[in-house]
Amino acid sequence: MASGVRRLGTLLSQRLPLSQQLSLRQQLLDVLHLLDATPAPRGQERTAAHRLRAWCAHRWPHVEWQVLEHGPAGGSLIAAHGAGPLLYSHLDTSLDDGGPQNQLVTGNAAPVGPLGVDGDVVAGFGLGVARGPATAALVAFAEAGAGRLLLAGSGTHRRSGGITGLEAYTDAYQLPRSAIVAKCGPPTLLWHEPGALYLTVRLTGRSGAAMMAQSATPPGGVVAGAGVLLDELARWRTAYLAADPREGQTGRACGIGAISGGWPDKPDLLPAELRIDLYVVAGDRVQPAVLAAELADRLRERCAKSVLRNCAVEVETEPVAAAAATPADAPVVTAARAAWLDEFGTQPPPITGWTGSTDGVVLRARGVDTVRLGPQAKPAVDDPRRDALSLGQLTAYARIYRRLLTELPV
Structure with a gap:
């Protein structure tokens, strides 16, 4: 049995206390370890989505967690607390965990080490794209009791990649007026993406x-x-x-x-x-x-x-x-500015020349006012194939996501 599956089995078998008794930091760590245990390369997220759904149903039984399957092996985790904004991130990673094709990009064929925590720093495979912000989104949604969650499969760019998790979601559900994209990026708000x-x-x-x-x-x-x-x-x-x-x-x-x-x-x-x-x-x-x-x-x-x-x-x-923008005075942008100010004590800094494109452009093209924000990742010191994130920063963004889910108008 693979070591990742053994780690997952341990997590699923634990007798967990109620989520309300756990700190936000601990809940984030629990989800990060869970995601680290199951590979989810693009278009092959279905197993990871079902295992995550089972774990979430155990941790947060008051939420109806579902898996939306798409393509031959794709899958997305979805849930809803009634009407409200959509909190979006994705399950898939740019590279598969230790796959032979990775060496063409990384130059390293050795296995990637497991998730590690050192004080405020958590380091692991795929944290930047996009397990870190996806974890913050998942915990924020479960605790908010409002809005919708989509952790989509096939959220990373790929040529001729078939149907994406977001496309499958838009085919099955009506989109709300506003969305929050939880992705790593610059230390500010983005309402315009290339x-x-x-x-x-x-x-x-x-x-x-x-x-x-x-x-x-x-x-x-x-x-x-x-x-x-x-x-x-x-x-x-x-x-x-x-x-x-x-x-x-x-x-x-x-x-x-x-x-x-x-x-x-x-x-x-x-x-x-x-x-x-x-x-x-x-x-x-x-x-x-x-x-x-x-x-x-x-x-x-x-x-x-x-x-x-x-x-x-x-x-x-x-x-x-295509590039797409949300009006800078849209309710979702205004609410995100206020939440940012309360969390960090300063206005989000201005930015020009941003070149990262996400599914935020897809949502905007469908008439959904969208804001993007999330933690900043950097290559881990021990292995550049792993990303390092601040747990304190991840916790702060989880609080912002939770606030936006509860305060944005329906």
Whole structure:
């Protein structure tokens, strides 16, 4: 039996006192340990959702906890205390806990250690995205006795990821007028978030053999000519960021996340295609198709003046969501400002150029006034694959979430 399942079994078998007898900090730790015990990679959260539902039903039996299943193995935890705002976070993590594909990103194939607590600091896998704020949201909702909760599956961005937990929820339930997104982010309130899209650049030449470099187009193969494309993409990125109009709280960002071509187990063959994948953030409402066409023209012009002159260049786009804003004077923003002031003793600081996009843009696109706020995570000292959070900060945000659930108008 896996160690995570053993830890989960111990948690489920404990004779817990009433939740009212536990401190908020202890309740947060209990949920964090529970989430740490069960992997929940994107699109495969169903087991974790059902185990979390069973645990919550034991801890808070006055709440009707449910699992909303979606896709082949996806699942979301949902609950409602009647009408009220929606408190949203998600169950899935960007990476799976110790999966073999993680090494392509982290460079480390060793198992990730379990959750650890050292004074005010809690460190573990997936705390930043998004187990830390999801835990604060869960405990806040259970104690508030008002509003709705959605800890969604498939809340992280993924290409061709199928139906998300939020989409399944909106298909099954009517959305309220306002929502609070519990996600890690800057130390302030966000009521405006950027949109995002993926770009795929394909360079196609002719395949060949490594022992006969001239057999490929270009000679030596398209991978050998990758520097031409990468250099032009760097120039395009600089121009794209420089054109940022800095609308509201948001900004632009762009990065190359993957490069692929050929067979790693047979490098004596020179591939005909090179693929470069980019993630693009836009605080303003860019047109993805127009952006892709402009980039393709630019790359073709550059290739025509290089060894890649006889290669074809195509750029494909996959939109994730468009930038969206809630009015700064909307009730949910006003209430969040007041709760922030009472909790931290100061107004939330202004922010510009924010480049993190969440399902808040999806909610706003559906007419839901949405505010985002949550703790600040950083890489753990012992292992950058783990995140570190302040328990005191997490407790403060749980108090804010609980207050917003009880005070926002229906």
